[in-house]
Amino acid sequence: MTTVSDAVTTVPVRRIDIFRRPKATTGFWSWLTTVDHKKIGIMYAVTALVFLCLGGIEALLIRAQLAQPNGTVLTANQYNTMFTMHGTTMVFLMGMPLAVAFGNYLVPLMIGARDVAFPRLNCFGYWVFLFGGIFIYSSFLLGGAPNGGWFGYTPLTSAPMSAGYLPGHGPDFWAVGIVMLGIGSVTSAVNFIVTVLNMRAPGMTLLRMPVFVWMMLVTAFLTAFAMPLVTAALTMVFFDRNFGTNFFNASAGGDPLLYQHLFWLFGHPEVYILILPGMGVVSEILPVFSRKPLFGYAVVVFSGIAIGFLGWGVWAHHMFTTGLGPVAISAFGISTMLIAIPTGVKIFNWLGTIWGGSVRLTTAMLFALGFIAMFTIGGLSGVLHAVVPSDTQQHDTYFVIAHFHYVLFGGLVFALFGGMFYWFPKLYGRYMNEKLGKLTFWTVLVGFNLTFFPMHLVGLQGMPRRTYTYPKNMGWDIYNQIESVGAFIIALGVLMLIVNLWVSRKHGVPAGDDPWDARTLEWSTSSPPPEYNFAEIPVVHGRDDWWHHKYTEDDEGRLVRLPRGGADDDPVPAESADAAGTTVATAPSGPLEPAAEHAQGHGVHMPDPSYWPFVMCLGIPLMGYAAVFQNVWFVPFGLVLILFGLFGWAQEPATE
Amino acid sequence: MKDRSTRPGWRATLTLLAAAVIVLGACGGGRENGQNVFKPNGTAAHKINNLFTPVAFIAVGVLVFVVGLLLVAVFKFRERPGHPTNVKQVHGNTPLEITWTVIPALILAVIAVPTVSTIFDLARKPTGNVVNINVVGKQWWWQFEYPQEKIVTADEFVVPVDTQVRLTLRACDPTLGQSGYTACSVIHSFWIPELAGKQDAVPGRTSHLNFKADKTGTFLGQCAQYCGLAHARMRMRVKVVTVAEYADWVRSQQAGPAQPFLVDGKAAPGAASLIANRYQCTNCHIFDDSKKPSYGPNLTHLASREVFASGDYPLTRDNLVKWVMDAPSLVPMESQKCLEPPPATCVGMPSFTKHLPAGRQPMSKQDAETIADYLLAHK
Structure with a gap:
């Protein structure tokens, strides 16, 4: 279920390397690319x-x-x-x-x-x-x-x-x-x-x-x-x-x-x-x-x-x-x-x-x-x-x-x-x-x-x-x-x-991963979430799945809190009963906690940053000025940037 | 108990809220400003008001119900010491949900019936003794043409009380015989709230507005559809008069100009010559024939009107002199192109004292006064 699982096997193709693939993960260039x-x-x-x-x-x-x-x-x-x-x-x-x-x-x-x-x-x-x-x-x-x-x-x-x-x-x-x-x-x-x-x-x-x-x-x-x-x-x-x-x-x-x-x-x-x-x-x-x-x-x-x-x-x-x-x-x-x-x-x-x-x-x-x-x-x-x-x-x-x-x-x-x-x-x-x-x-x-x-x-x-x-x-x-x-x-x-x-x-006051005692999946991962969001893709067993990892209902429909990480020995909500085996059991310190080797980013391939969408977008306002001022001189610059960006984008694998 | 100590605070808040609602309600009707939806003075406006009022009360009722429920829920179920947080988990309630789908639907059905019948009622063409008026929206003034009486006027029109009036609204002036963008204006919206709801004048289309005024007096309106630079100043007014006064008004408007404009086919010396030759006002205006529409307002009986200049200024000598010399200082317009030969397309009236084309002398105050006095004699 990774976004780019096929990219790993891509055969290296010869292509025009104008830009080296951006690698920055912090700072100005990381945001730009x-x-x-x-x-x-x-x-x-x-x-x-x-x-x-x-x-x-x-x-x-x-x-x-x-x-x-x-x-x-x-x-x-x-x-x-x-x-x-x-x-x-x-x-x-x-x-x-x-x-x-x-x-x-x-x-x-x-x-x-x-x-x-x-x-x-x-x-x-x-x-x-x-x-x-x-x-x-x-x-x-x-x-x-x-x-x-x-x-x-x-x-x-x-x-x-x-x-x-x-x-x-x-x-x-x-x-x-x-x-x-x-x-x-x-x-x-x-x-x-x-x-x-x-x-x-x-x-x-x-x-x-x-x-x-x-x-x-x-x-x-x-x-x-x-x-x-x-x-x-x-x-x-x-x-x-x-x-x-x-x-x-x-x-x-x-x-x-x-x-x-x-x-x-x-x-x-x-x-x-x-x-x-x-x-x-x-x-x-x-x-x-x-x-x-x-x-x-x-x-x-x-x-x-x-x-x-x-x-x-x-x-x-x-x-x-x-x-x-x-x-x-x-x-x-x-x-x-x-x-x-x-x-x-x-x-x-x-x-x-x-x-x-x-x-x-x-x-x-x-x-x-x-x-x-x-x-x-x-x-x-x-x-x-x-x-x-x-x-x-x-x-x-x-x-x-x-x-x-x-x-x-x-x-x-x-x-x-x-x-x-x-x-x-x-x-x-x-x-x-x-x-x-x-x-x-x-x-x-x-x-x-x-x-x-x-x-x-x-x-x-x-x-x-x-x-x-x-x-x-x-x-x-x-x-x-x-x-x-x-x-x-x-x-x-x-x-x-x-x-x-x-x-x-x-x-701000530190908040932890699930400060509001919330219901939906985004609160099951760390705050801020890692780049890959989930070390292991969660398996969902019901609406408000994360909530049901934490709570169940008693006979009158009132809330009962499940002990943290103890889904195995405790009553499990009916609709997430089979969750216990697959997801929760692998998480000794808490439900859905990323396993250590995944936390290093091993085994999760995320798409690499890219200059090309930005380059392509630089050309679009130039074409706009060409239209507004009916000035043909903007066109070659705009067109070159757009085509150049498109070409580079098309040539570039999602990840390498 | 702890929450009792906070109660007076809530009570004060609620009292303040109630007071605010009452004050707002009391001044909601507002002043008699001649342009007030809450003070209908014509059949169409009454019918609309009779529809609006009950629906508005229903709306306020629903609002009070919903917000009341919301406040009760928040106060009653707010988390506080002594109240368990392990509340009962309710996922839904089908009968309840069907109820709150069906009840609003029924309320809306009740509203829809008189809505549709009023729509058709207001659209019905009046029969019998009807005063027909062709209204043309221009930038930025309204022209009123009475086809049976053969009268053309601007900014202000006159109708008899207790008589059906049918307005035919356009943004193109079919009588001018011009082409291109000058033949039409942009979209305007005709609105005299105390007599009727608004109706747009759309280029290339014809629409109608019917009303019957039930009181004599002057009622105000203004263009409601954004139409460019001077939209805010595009006003109009209607004088509702007795049937006898209306007949007098028609006769006086049908008469020729108070002073002859042409002598032997040429502009008379003095003001008429200034108007026709030096400042060429006749490119757009007509000064001696109240039967014909013109590109700018017909000025044959200007002095019979209370307002001029987009219907936004009282007709006084001072205002008129200022207007003749430098109209854009009173109503914003981009119109200096009107002065460039050959007359280019332009919107509005140019300034004769500022931003003139090279070689053109500014208008003297004396000329302006001569023209203004001439116009003011044209009752």
């Missing part, structure tokens, strides 16, 4: 947190501008740039990659694998993401940042620059940059799908997988099918803008609504791409800190899958005011209401998990509980949007801003912040500071509600979104002031989180 899913996961997380700060600064500038009527902090174009970049950053450069960071680090550990299926492709995906992000942000210095909104409606974005709709190169950078990021997202999604379907440990059937893995699998399918749609839409925008193709130019027979259909056919599954990993994280945290299994595992999993499917049938609820006709909008209104059912089921199952448990209010648990409450608010305002006539008053106002921040911030971000506190000890063998953590939670919770709750009200009092200024006699001032104060409180909370992450890495 690593193919280890854990290191790549950390790089995703760090990069996403940097983008979280950038997107946060943009949000603070927005709130500073709107803190009072007729604000003068930003000009109109600067403001339009800020909300465009805030949305683009938080969706494509923070939300998706931060979820991928968790998936990258945890999915192989949770399914008992040693790495992902395609380690170098994984590394490629990261570099594409990083360079795509840098490419989009370089627009600030190179001719104007995106300013057409994060969903960039045509013909505003697709009209040629000469039409004078939007100043600068913004929409070009935006379209090309997101297409670029899409390459990274799709490769990482394909990797997740293959990893989850093919590399699970023996006995890890699909319905024994942790819910987080399930949600990442659904997310990966959504990503793989949704990103091509936005790629097509944005390519058409770019072609309209630069080559006069007129896909969306009404006066030449094109249709601006075609873009909206394409974009939201991507964009709504995208919402679930963002929220499902959060639901997965919460489904892991709640059982651990309630000392109870997830209530109705199968129902939670199938609800997630149902959300994934239904997510494809609701896109036009973003278009209720475009004039699709009463039949179409009725259908999409009802399909949108349908999605509330599996979502509600999940919420009640989470409540069922806590109910009757022994609830430990750690920071991770607080964030997970906060998720349930905040996400419920976002879900319910979503039902108000499904009531189409009501949506025609709420659409494009601050009410919508409130709604999707409750879903994506109150949902995804709360879950991922909780996940950081929960899994940090696995990454570094140390706890994050719990006291500071709880303070962070309350700060973020208060700041978040101060910022976004008033938006419901001010939106219904007539304040549209994306307005850089508002007059002072509308009665909106007080709400906006509260919102701006709230935004800075959130910023304080995020700052505390980052300090906590940074300091705890080296100075």
Whole structure:
């Protein structure tokens, strides 16, 4: 079950050795060339947190501008740039990659694998993401940042620059940059799908997988099918803008609504791409800190899958005011209401998990509980949007801003912040500071509600979104002031989180391998895990297999702790009865403890690091600049780097 | 007991929370600002409000139930001394799970029925005595054309009270006969919250909005779909007047200009000559015929309006002089290309005092005042 068992027998082939195979395991070069899913996961997380700060600064500038009527902090174009970049950053450069960071680090550990299926492709995906992000942000210095909104409606974005709709190169950078990021997202999604379907440990059937893995699998399918749609839409925008193709130019027979259909056919599954990993994280945290299994595992999993499917049938609820006709909008209104059912089921199952448990209010648990409450608010305002006539008053106002921040911030971000506190000890063998953590939670919770709750009200009092200024006699001032104060409180909370992450890495309280008394396989290995994750691939005998190595149930269903390592002489849970012989018996000092010879790394072959994915990715932004500036001189450089990287990659064995 | 000492703290928190909810609820309706969804003044807005209110109450009820359950669970089952941690392991409960699948489904079904019937109700074409208005969204102002009355106006329109109004919304102006990107604008969204929900004006498409105002007064709105640089300033207002006042307004709008613009086929000396010859405002505006739409707002009866400049500024002499000289200082626009010969495609009104093409003299304040006074005489 090693990832590369065939590589050992590879006959040496003559090949062009430009680079000697990188060997560094620590320091700068180890990060640049690593193919280890854990290191790549950390790089995703760090990069996403940097983008979280950038997107946060943009949000603070927005709130500073709107803190009072007729604000003068930003000009109109600067403001339009800020909300465009805030949305683009938080969706494509923070939300998706931060979820991928968790998936990258945890999915192989949770399914008992040693790495992902395609380690170098994984590394490629990261570099594409990083360079795509840098490419989009370089627009600030190179001719104007995106300013057409994060969903960039045509013909505003697709009209040629000469039409004078939007100043600068913004929409070009935006379209090309997101297409670029899409390459990274799709490769990482394909990797997740293959990893989850093919590399699970023996006995890890699909319905024994942790819910987080399930949600990442659904997310990966959504990503793989949704990103091509936005790629097509944005390519058409770019072609309209630069080559006069007129896909969306009404006066030449094109249709601006075609873009909206394409974009939201991507964009709504995208919402679930963002929220499902959060639901997965919460489904892991709640059982651990309630000392109870997830209530109705199968129902939670199938609800997630149902959300994934239904997510494809609701896109036009973003278009209720475009004039699709009463039949179409009725259908999409009802399909949108349908999605509330599996979502509600999940919420009640989470409540069922806590109910009757022994609830430990750690920071991770607080964030997970906060998720349930905040996400419920976002879900319910979503039902108000499904009531189409009501949506025609709420659409494009601050009410919508409130709604999707409750879903994506109150949902995804709360879950991922909780996940950081929960899994940090696995990454570094140390706890994050719990006291500071709880303070962070309350700060973020208060700041978040101060910022976004008033938006419901001010939106219904007539304040549209994306307005850089508002007059002072509308009665909106007080709400906006509260919102701006709230935004800075959130910023304080995020700052505390980052300090906590940074300091705890080296100075946190040592945590041991299984500090939370957790349930899933990643806690059965050391903290931090060895490069090969598991010295011996675990054999799985049930859901929450690691838990059943530690506990069993008595006749009344109450927990009974098994003596450490003593599974042989003690009652063994029925479903893991045959585990005693194969896995546990070989581990005298504790279940699944690596045998000494494996701990040296003997007998486990891991893929070697590689320069090639990085080299290949260097060429991609050059091609992007060639497209944006229509400058053919970038092409040879970009093309050479890409082909050179591809060739070297193809020639190089996974391990040698 | 230990947890009794902490109880007043929780009680205070709960009281604060309740107070916050009440305060928020009380000011939730907000001020009478003329643009408030909570203060409907038209049939469509009433129907929407009557649908929104019960659904919002159901939503708040569900929220209180879920969050209440969450808080009870956390307080009741939190780990504390004296409570066993070896809790009973419950893996699920099928009847319970079916219950909490079916009940939300039933609630949603109850919501769906009036939703669908209201959708069809609002889409129904009004019959009988209907005021039809063609609305065109432009960057960044709204044009209102009354096809039966043959009136074209901008930024502000007038309708009779208790009368069906049917708006036909477009982002392309079929009457201008232009081609390429200048024939159409981008997507705008027409929204006067106190009369009706919003409806987009999409290039190449036609959509409709029906309402009947049940009160006289001025109601405000603004473009709700991001449409570029000056989106925040793209406002409109509707004056709802009595049927008699409406007839007067129509007559006054149908009349010719207050002062002749052309004399013997040429612009009259003075203001008209400045407008037509020196500053070539006539490239985009019409000054003497309220029947025709134009690329920029029709200015034949400008002085009859309360607002101008994207509907965002009150029509005062000071504002008008400033606008004539340097419009982008009031409404952000990238429009200096309008001044370059031959007239390039441009969006918005250029500044006549700043960023001028080489060799072009800035507009004097005196010229601006002459033009402003001329326009202000055009009731």
